[in-house]
Amino acid sequence: MTFGPASRLGVALFEETDPIESIPGQRADEQEAIIRAIYRQILGNAYVMESERASVAESQFKRGELSVREFVRAIAKSDLYSSRFFETTPRYRFIELNFKHFLGRTPKDLEEMRVHSTLLDNGGYEAEIDSYLDSDEYQATFGEDFVPYLRGYKTSAGISMVSFTHTFAMQRGASSSDLKGSISGINPVLNRNVINNTPIPVVSPSAGSAGNGWSFQESNVRDAGLTRLGSGAGENGKMFRIEVTGYASPGKVNRISKFRRSNKVYYVPFNRLSDEYKRIHATGGVISSITPC
Structure with missing residues (x-):
């Protein structure tokens, strides 16, 4: 089984x-x-x-x-x-x-x-x-x-x-x-x-309705294409690294990623994790990993 x-x-x-x-x-x-x-x-x-x-x-x-x-x-x-x-x-x-x-x-x-x-x-x-x-x-x-x-x-x-x-x-x-x-x-x-003996995010290979990892590809340069949504750890809490894959364009015939890269990295403080989680899924992304910095 x-x-x-x-x-x-x-x-x-x-x-x-x-x-x-x-x-x-x-x-x-x-x-x-x-x-x-x-x-x-x-x-x-x-x-x-x-x-x-x-x-x-x-x-x-x-x-x-x-x-x-x-x-x-x-x-x-x-x-x-x-x-x-x-x-x-x-x-x-x-x-x-x-x-x-x-x-x-x-x-x-x-x-x-x-x-x-x-x-x-x-x-x-x-x-x-x-x-x-x-x-x-x-x-x-x-x-x-x-x-x-x-x-x-x-x-x-x-x-x-x-x-x-x-x-x-x-x-x-x-x-x-x-x-x-x-x-x-x-x-x-x-x-x-x-x-470097580093792990790779484990993501599903199947397409599904929102990508779910079929287009996932490791960045050639670590954190290439990253976006910082917080100013750093401190009063906002510890920073977390979110790696996202499977971006699609809902309602379009061509559902291939609207970004040049098939995965994207965001740095977000703890107090904004929930909002960022919702935003990513609303734009058609699939979170492959969330790790503390």
């Missing part, structure tokens, strides 16, 4: 679907379902044309010559994966996607990113791919026969709450695509948040 509000955060598919395992003697249609699941996970839910499929590796898998892990390796080292996620994207976007596709989570910290960046420099593309699939973590989590799946939204040993919030920034719903479905385009989604 999907837990709490996470059913609205793009992970219901993973909560409601048991891990997929390849076992000997499966029917042809069951093998085909496993192959589709592998493409969906490893290629980030991006569409795969018939001519792009790894026909040789698929045949070997169906004959039992390749395990799920080795079939994943064949897809990951293919021209298809390389052209989509390596050749046309910055290295840190490539690395954060590798973590998601192969280990089902986001990078823990800057050091993990550095290790893989160095590996790319010294060992090259194939060594980078092998580092995930040959890791103890992969073997302990998926073994030879389970299809990798998103798991970073669940609590587990060694995974911080910061990484938990990063997962929702990387996974924007079951229908999103890592190839074309991110508002960030080819730019890294986590980047400075991994470097």
